[in-house]
Amino acid sequence: MRITVRINGDEHQADCWEGESLLFALREKLGFPGSKNACEQGECGSCSVLLDGALVCACLVLAAQADGHDVTTVEGLAEGETLHAVQQAFVDAGAVQCGFCTPGLVVATADLLQRNASPSDDEIREALSGNLCRCTGYAKIFDAVRLAAGKA
Amino acid sequence: MTQTRARPLQIGRIGELVPRIDAPPKVKGEFAYASDLIVPGMLWGHTLRSPHAHANIRSVDISQALSMPGVHAVLTHDDVPGQKTFGLEFPDQPVLAIDRVLYYGEPVAIVAAEHPEQARRAAERIVVDYEPLAPVADMERATELEDLHPHKPTRGHGYREDDRPNVVRHMVIRHGDTEAAGDVSVEGVYDIGIQDQAFLGPESGLAVPDGEGGVDIHVATQWLHVDRAQVAPCLGLPLEQVRIHLAGVGGAFGGREDLSMQVHGALLALHTNRPVKIVYNREESFTGHVHRHPARIWCEHRATREGRLVNVRMRILLDGGAYASSSTAVASNAASFAVGPYETPNALIESTVVYSNNPPCGAMRGFGAVQTAFAAEAQMDKLAEALEIDPVELRLLNALKPGDVLPTGQVITGSLPIAETIRAAAALEPPPAEAFPRDPLRLPGGAGNTTRGEGVKRGVGFAVGFKNIAYSEGFDDFCAARVRLLADGSAEVHCAAAEVGQGVTGVILQVARTELGIEDVRLAPSQTATVGSAGSASASRMTWMAAGAVRDACRAVLEEQQRRPGEEIDLEQIYRHPRTTPLDPETGQITGERAHVAFAACAMKVVAEVDVELGLSRIVWIGAAQDVGKAINPQQVEGQIEGGTAQGLGLALMEEIQTRDGLITNASFTDYLIPTTLDMPPVESVLIEDPEPDAPYGVKGVGEPPTVVSTAAVAAALRAATGRALTRVPVKPDDICL
Numbered sequence: 072m073r074i075t076v077r078i079n080g081d082e083h084q085a086d087c088w089e090g091e092s093l094l095f096a097l098r099e100k101l102g103f104p105g106s107k108n109a110c111e112q113g114e115c116g117s118c119s120v121l122l123d124g125a126l127v128c129a130c131l132v133l134a135a136q137a138d139g140h141d142v143t144t145v146e147g148l149a150e151g152e153t154l155h156a157v158q159q160a161f162v163d164a165g166a167v168q169c170g171f172c173t174p175g176l177v178v179a180t181a182d183l184l185q186r187n188a189s190p191s192d193d194e195i196r197e198a199l200s201g202n203l204c205r206c207t208g209y210a211k212i213f214d215a216v217r218l219a220a221g222k223a
Numbered sequence: 224m225t226q227t228r229a230r231p232l233q234i235g236r237i238g239e240l241v242p243r244i245d246a247p248p249k250v251k252g253e254f255a256y257a258s259d260l261i262v263p264g265m266l267w268g269h270t271l272r273s274p275h276a277h278a279n280i281r282s283v284d285i286s287q288a289l290s291m292p293g294v295h296a297v298l299t300h301d302d303v304p305g306q307k308t309f310g311l312e313f314p315d316q317p318v319l320a321i322d323r324v325l326y327y328g329e330p331v332a333i334v335a336a337e338h339p340e341q342a343r344r345a346a347e348r349i350v351v352d353y354e355p356l357a358p359v360a361d362m363e364r365a366t367e368l369e370d371l372h373p374h375k376p377t378r379g380h381g382y383r384e385d386d387r388p389n390v391v392r393h394m395v396i397r398h399g400d401t402e403a404a405g406d407v408s409v410e411g412v413y414d415i416g417i418q419d420q421a422f423l424g425p426e427s428g429l430a431v432p433d434g435e436g437g438v439d440i441h442v443a444t445q446w447l448h449v450d451r452a453q454v455a456p457c458l459g460l461p462l463e464q465v466r467i468h469l470a471g472v473g474g475a476f477g478g479r480e481d482l483s484m485q486v487h488g489a490l491l492a493l494h495t496n497r498p499v500k501i502v503y504n505r506e507e508s509f510t511g512h513v514h515r516h517p518a519r520i521w522c523e524h525r526a527t528r529e530g531r532l533v534n535v536r537m538r539i540l541l542d543g544g545a546y547a548s549s550s551t552a553v554a555s556n557a558a559s560f561a562v563g564p565y566e567t568p569n570a571l572i573e574s575t576v577v578y579s580n581n582p583p584c585g586a587m588r589g590f591g592a593v594q595t596a597f598a599a600e601a602q603m604d605k606l607a608e609a610l611e612i613d614p615v616e617l618r619l620l621n622a623l624k625p626g627d628v629l630p631t632g633q634v635i636t637g638s639l640p641i642a643e644t645i646r647a648a649a650a651l652e653p654p655p656a657e658a659f660p661r662d663p664l665r666l667p668g669g670a671g672n673t674t675r676g677e678g679v680k681r682g683v684g685f686a687v688g689f690k691n692i693a694y695s696e697g698f699d700d701f702c703a704a705r706v707r708l709l710a711d712g713s714a715e716v717h718c719a720a721a722e723v724g725q726g727v728t729g730v731i732l733q734v735a736r737t738e739l740g741i742e743d744v745r746l747a748p749s750q751t752a753t754v755g756s757a758g759s760a761s762a763s764r765m766t767w768m769a770a771g772a773v774r775d776a777c778r779a780v781l782e783e784q785q786r787r788p789g790e791e792i793d794l795e796q797i798y799r800h801p802r803t804t805p806l807d808p809e810t811g812q813i814t815g816e817r818a819h820v821a822f823a824a825c826a827m828k829v830v831a832e833v834d835v836e837l838g839l840s841r842i843v844w845i846g847a848a849q850d851v852g853k854a855i856n857p858q859q860v861e862g863q864i865e866g867g868t869a870q871g872l873g874l875a876l877m878e879e880i881q882t883r884d885g886l887i888t889n890a891s892f893t894d895y896l897i898p899t900t901l902d903m904p905p906v907e908s909v910l911i912e913d914p915e916p917d918a919p920y921g922v923k924g925v926g927e928p929p930t931v932v933s934t935a936a937v938a939a940a941l942r943a944a945t946g947r948a949l950t951r952v953p954v955k956p957d958d959i960c961l
Contacts, residue, residue, distance in 0.1 A: 090340065104259040105252020109423040109473070110505040114892035117423060145252035158250035162242050165858040168866065169724025170249030171423040171473030177250055193664045196900045203892065205423050205474050206724050208869035209903045211862055 074138040078103060079147025087134040094118045096134035097144060105145040105174045109203070116202030119175035119182075120144050126182045145174035148181060157181045160219035161212075168206035176202045180216050189220055236737040237855050237920055243729050244746070245722065256471035257443035258427035258502045265429070266295055268484070268491045268501035269342035271332040271349050272510060273324035276360070276580040276885025277371075280322050281352040283332060288348040293341035295495045297349065299332045302490060305459030311449070311481055311585070315372060316546040318457050318486050324353075325371055325580055326545035327886045328510025335491040335499050358580035358885040362542035363519065365389040365577040371545065372578055382551075383808040389578040391543050392551040396558050396811030398630040399569035405525030405533035409605040413522065413598035414951040415934075416879035417542075418515035418870075420587050421897050424473015426503040426511045430488035432496050437464030438489045443472040445479045447719045447749060448756035457486045458493065465489070469749035475723035476870070477586030478512040480761055481548050509890035513548045513585030514880055516541040516576065518557070520598040524605070530612045530620050532567040535630075539595060541576040541584070548585030550576045555696060557591030558811065560931075562630055563599040564641045564689040564824050565621035570630040572811065580885040586761055588870060589930045592690040597952055600686040600935035604942070614685055615649045623689075632812040637821045638923070640913040644850045645687055647909045648826035651846030656681055667834035667841040669901055678836035681843075684939025688932030689824035689850075692915075692924040693764035696818050697805040700764070703755030704772035705795035706735065708780045713743035716776075717795075719757040720769040721749060725926060726859040727765045733855060734770050734919075738777035754795060763823065763924020766855060771798035771919040801917050821915050825849040825928035827868070830904075831940035838956030840941060842872060845906045845933070852915040852923030863925045864908045871933025873898045875941075879953050 075084050078101060085100040094111065097103040097120070107117035111130045118129040121143040129142075148155035154162065157180045167173050176199065183190060183198040190198065195216045204212060248254040285297040300307060300319040307321060308314040320331045332349050336342035359368045370388035385393040428442030437460060444450050447467040455465040472479065484501040491499040503511045518541050525534040539557050543550035558574035587593075607614040622641040628634055657665065659676030666674055694700035705717035716735050722728045728746055735744045747753065758768055775796040783792045804815030830843040847864055854860045877896040881889045889895045914921025934952055942949050945959045 088338070088340065098259070099261065103252075104255075104261075107256070107423070107473070108258055108502065109425065110892045112505065112891060112893065115423060145250075149251050154247065154250065158247075161250045162246040165243075165862050167243060167246040167249050168726070168862060169422070169424065169472060169474040170245065170254055171256060171724075173249050174252040193662055197664060197670065199900045201899075203423065203897060203899060205421055205476070205870070205897060206866045207862055208865035208867075208898075208906060209900050210865040210906055211858075212900075 072135060074134055076137045077141045079143055089135060091134045092130050093132040093134045093137045094129035097129060103144050103146055107171050107174055109171060116179060117172050117175040119178040119202065121178065121182065126179060145178050148177065155181060157184065157219045160215040164211050164215035164218050166207060166211040166215035172202060172204040176204065176212060180219065184220055237733050241729055241733060241856055243726055244732065245728060254471050256424050256473050257441065258425060260429040260441055260470060260500060262429065262431065262498045265498040265500050266335040266337060266495060267339040267342050268488055268499045269334045269339065269346050270330045270487060271346040273320065273327060273329040273331055275324055275353055275355050276327045277356040277358040278324050278353040279356060280320060280324065281354055284350040285332065287350065288334060288345040291341065291345040291348060293337035294334060294345045295497065296335045296491055297332060297345065298490055298494060302494065303457060306456040309453045309457055309482060309486065310547055311549050312551050313547050326582060330487065333487045333491055335495050359389065360580055360885045362540055362577050362579055365579050391547050391576045391578055392554045393575045394555060394558055394811055396570060396572040396630050401569060401571035403534040403569040406528040407609050408523060408525045409602060409609050410523045411602055411605060411950060413520045413601060415518045415594045415597055416953055417517045417582065418587060418874045418878050419509060419880050419895060420476040420478030420512065421895065422474030422476055422478055425505065425508045426483035427501065428470065428484045428488050429498060429500045430492035431498040432492045438492055439466045439468060440485055440489055441468045441470040442485055443470050443479060445475050445721050445723060445761055446759035447721065447751050449759065450482060450485055451751050453482055454485050454489060458489055467751045469721055472721060472723045475760065476588045477761060480586045480759060481513050483511050505892060506890045509880065509887055510582065513583045515587035516543060516553055516584040516594065518594040520595060522598050522602045524602045526606055526610065530610050530617050532565055532621050534569040535562045535567045536571045537561045539574040542579050542581055543576045544579055544581045544583035546583045548583055550585060553591040556691065557595050559631060559819065560592040560690050561595040561599060563596060563603065564623045564687055566623050566627045567630065572630060581882055582880060582887060588867065589690065589927050590762065592688065592931045593871065593874065593934055596688040596931050596935045597938060600939065604939055615645060618645055618687055631806060631818055633817045633819065637917055638852060638913045638915045639822050639824065640850050640911055641824055644824050644826045644848045644911050647848035647911055648828050648846055649685065651828055651907055651909065653828065653830045653844040653846065664901065667832055667839035668837065673837055673839060674834050678834050679832050680835055680944045681830065681832050682940045682942065682944025684829045684831065684936050684943050686932050686936035686939050687824060687826045688928060688935060689822050690927055690931050691819035692821045692823055693762050693767060693800055695803050697803055700758060701797050701799045702757045702768035702772040703795055703797045704769065704776040705754045706776040706780045708784060708792040710789065710791050712741065714739055714741060715745050715747055716773060717747045717754040718769055718773060719749045719751065719754050720765050721760040723760045725760065725765065725863065726856065727760065727769055729859065730766050730855050731769050731773050734773045735777055738774055739781065755797060763927045767918050767922050767924060768798060770922055772796060774919050821917060821923065823850050823923040823928050825932045827932045827936035829936045829940040831937065831944050833941060833944040833959050835945055835959065835961040838960030840876065840959060842904045842937060844904050847906060847929060848909040848911055849925065849928055850911045850913065850923065851925050852918060853912055853921035854910050855920065855922055857910065860910060860925050861908055864929045865906045867926060867929030868906050868933040869898050869903055871930045872937050875934045875937035875952050875954060877953055
């Protein structure tokens with residue numbers, strides 16, 4: 072089937088098999104490999120994207136379900152070479168090691184700060200608890216979120 | 224010696240805080256990981272794996288699979304043109320199973336198809352006739368059961384003869400009077416479950432045929448050149464026809480030292496003459512790499528009434544699983560660091576690693592020292608209790624220092640500030656206990672809202688861990704780097720060091736900028752074709768070794784520039800750390816000056832709270848002091864301490880691959896839990912800088928020590944909170960429910 076998805080503001084089309092996830096379609100068919108494939112069962116948050124503004128795991132959404140909808144991926148956050156404030160904070164705080172979790176965490180953090188511009192430490196921990204990171208132990212990620220929220 | 228906290232600086236030379244060059248593309252989603260690679264005309268590979276832990280293969284019928292839509296190739300061991308087996312230490316592991324399978328998930332056949340789902344479905348149509356056999360699943364009985372590898376692989380130096388079935392390596396360290404008695408003695412038996420590296424980026428790669436019989440393999444790996452050395456013979460190709468390129472690596476932690484898809488992808492690519500991409504899913508990843516060895520460790524510590532160790536006796540049994548991987552070195556490391564960073568005049572350490580039909584084990588961050596630190600540190604606490612001495616004081620009383628002798632007879636000649644590291648960690652003050660009521664997120668049980676504070680007990684634990692840096696026991700450990708100084712004044716560095724997330728690319732650039740005195744330095748892609756081996760990004764060695772090689776190459780080009788001013792200079796240099804020698808096979812004693820080149824330590828204080836009514840725990844705070852030699856990039860060093868601590872905490876509290884008769888029962892992130900944001904407390908870290916005299920710029924590796932110690936330290940805090948002995952990790956709710 073052919074799907075049409077508005078990705079980061081622009082319309083894209085792809086031919087998909089009905090069983091394909093939005094994550095697979097984004098990565099392999101639509102040219103948006105930024106969302107990552109770490110568990111493909113909704114446990115790790117590495118594929119976090121916004122679907123009509125709601126934070127979802129792209130691995131748990133069928134490509135067909137996104138037909139006619141808006142998707143924002145990590146590739147849609149920066150303005151050209153100017154990083155989104157959350158992205159810049161992740162760089163500055165040293166929150167990136169292998170970086171495989173980073174796209175999902177960046178999207179989840181941007182979503183958090185949009186809903187709550189000044190989250191407490193507990194709110195940060197709870198909001199990001201669906202995003203696994205194996206390298207950092209999360210300390211520098213918390214630093215990055217506080218930095219992006221103007222609290223560091 | 225200095226103690227430092229990270230401080231912001233500029234430019235990007237040694238000791239300064241520099242942003243990583245790979246951070247901007249990673250935050251933008253533009254960094255190309257191995258699983259992101261796409262080329263036109265690419266096929267997808269899939270691996271059919273054994274559902275049995277031990278079985279004979281009577282036959283394999285691929286005819287149905289071959290006729291499935293989109294399928295271009297279905298290959299079995301018959302299609303492996305060269306050597307049929309591979310392995311890091313011994314080539315004991317088949318590329319594809321030949322007439323039997325020895326572990327759950329062992330590759331049996333491979334498929335290439337247009338779409339990954341077509342490849343998966345075709346693999347399901349391969350008919351394998353198995354004759355299931357009784358698995359060797361209990362490591363304690365492995366030496367009495369069927370020999371899984373009757374044709375013992377050739378043994379290397381330092382190997383003791385041992386003809387029992389399934390012994391991969393057995394070694395004994397005899398130090399001083401192994402029967403010496405003390406005034407007091409404490410005993411214990413400790414168990415460690417199987418831990419998984421659980422890197423987030425699954426095993427992935429893309430193999431591209433070059434049209435002339437050779438192949439380019441773009442893969443997430445830890446050691447490009449040793450991959451090539453294993454892949455080429457299996458393909459029946461000379462080394463030059465196999466080029467390994469480092470694709471973006473989503474974490475490693477030891478789990479990418481062994482081959483995963485490299486040979487399979489290349490076989491399919493050469494067979495179909497099309498590029499072939501293979502990406503494991505999470506379930507497959509749990510069977511697609513080796514794990515941390517599960518262990519059982521028997522200990523007896525004898526000491527004087529004053530608390531000085533007299534004799535440490537330990538027996539270590541490790542389950543290596545179906546194939547050897549790096550088990551031999553893990554067993555030796557476990558023995559070498561079994562006592563911990565303490566001086567003892569006498570010791571008897573026996574270490575055995577066996578084959579079984581359990582998941583294959585090999586390298587994981589800490590490499591044998593994690594298991595023994597858990598046991599030995601529990602013993603030190605037991606001893607402190609028996610002697611009524613403060614546990615920190617007992618450790619200080621026995622702390623190793625330069626000039627002391629290790630159980631292997633090696634005299635410590637370099638930097639080893641154990642006492643300073645212990646004192647710095649002990650001096651860190653945890654925050655005072657928070658009053659009740661409080662937000663459930665800051666209580667055991669968390670958002671489950673299972674307590675308002677009733678039943679919650681608090682405990683403080685302390686532990687110290689140490690291990691070697693770089694390769695040991697006479698291994699020829701080297702790293703090559705090549706520097707091109709261009710006529711326009713800029714420079715290009717080639718080094719095959721694998722950037723696995725630890726930040727070695729930044730180290731290389733910092734060293735080059737420092738040595739060359741210029742800002743405009745670029746790093747060429749890591750690959751086998753343009754530069755010699757860098758060795759592995761493991762054993763906490765890569766910063767030291769790459770810094771040495773890049774430093775030497777920079778100095779060589781500057782010297783050459785004096786002779787040929789204005790010309791382009793292009794030179795490659797090889798750096799070696801001071802030579803090590805094997806241990807004597809019968810006594811475990813050094814046969815030269817040293818078996819290990821250098822050591823690094825980490826001391827840790829942990830505060831835990833346990834809801835003893837429900838067996839739920841929460842780690843409140845962690846303070847760490849780490850002996851780092853010289854911090855090349857303090858922010859990245861802190862990141863290694865925090866991340867390494869999290870992995871050790873995971874082993875203490877939740878991480879275990881569970882098996883039933885060799886079959887993995889929890890191969891997913893739903894069932895194999897790793898720490899989340901809600902599990903990790905703040906980690907306060909102090910860097911102890913005491914330069915290592917034999918290392919470039921005085922550096923030490925920093926990746927492993929925090930993982931070595933944190934499992935032991937977290938377990939100690941849970942013991943303090945509950946009064947339970949807690950002799951097994953991961954600790955389960957039943958263990959701490961009073």
